[in-house]
Amino acid sequence: DIQMTQSPSSLSASVGDRVTITCRASQSISTYLNWYQQKPGKAPKLLIYAASSLQSGVPSRFSGSGSGTDFTLTISSLQPEDFATYYCQQSYSFPRTFGQGTKLEIK
């Protein structure tokens, strides 16, 4: 299985901050990398697919980059509704695997 490791596991930030979350794959996955946002008690929501493509309806302050083994999710200016847990997920091979999550909290 491909292991997905996110860092940090938790992060405190303020409204307006620029935030970057990193995801590292245990082997090269090209750009088969997706990012999801999950709020408490809710299903995950797709933000970014294929490493850098913004899902329809997702604010442009979210962006993704990377290829191979190293990927980043950046939120350019944090809004109150962005405080949530973020997961990366690889679709390069089976089984599909997710990172352990990064919990973004209000400072």
Next chain:
Amino acid sequence: QVQLQESGPGLVKPSQTLSLTCTVSGASISSGSYYWSWIRQPAGKGLEWIGHMYTGGSTNYNPSLKSRATISVDTSKNQFSLKLSSVTAADTAVYYCAREEGSLWFGAWGQGTLVTVSS
């Protein structure tokens, strides 16, 4: 806009079979290049992919489930289902159904349903 809704028992006894159904509305389950997936999340933990099925018949499962999972599709009812056999307390989780676009990303999710395995 596609919507997915999970249904099934919230409590299952150990060693029995967990059975869940996902009803799809707003789109035909048999059209497009979509795979129909199940994902679970134990309380306070991360996401685990269980498996998926294409309406053309192909399936893939997570080997960690040791062949206990079976996913099937009923195109006449626009539903797909999950059966997980020989459950233990470790199978207690919120179970999500999801539509996977081209076997690449999970673009639509159900709200999730909590299944507890307990006697």
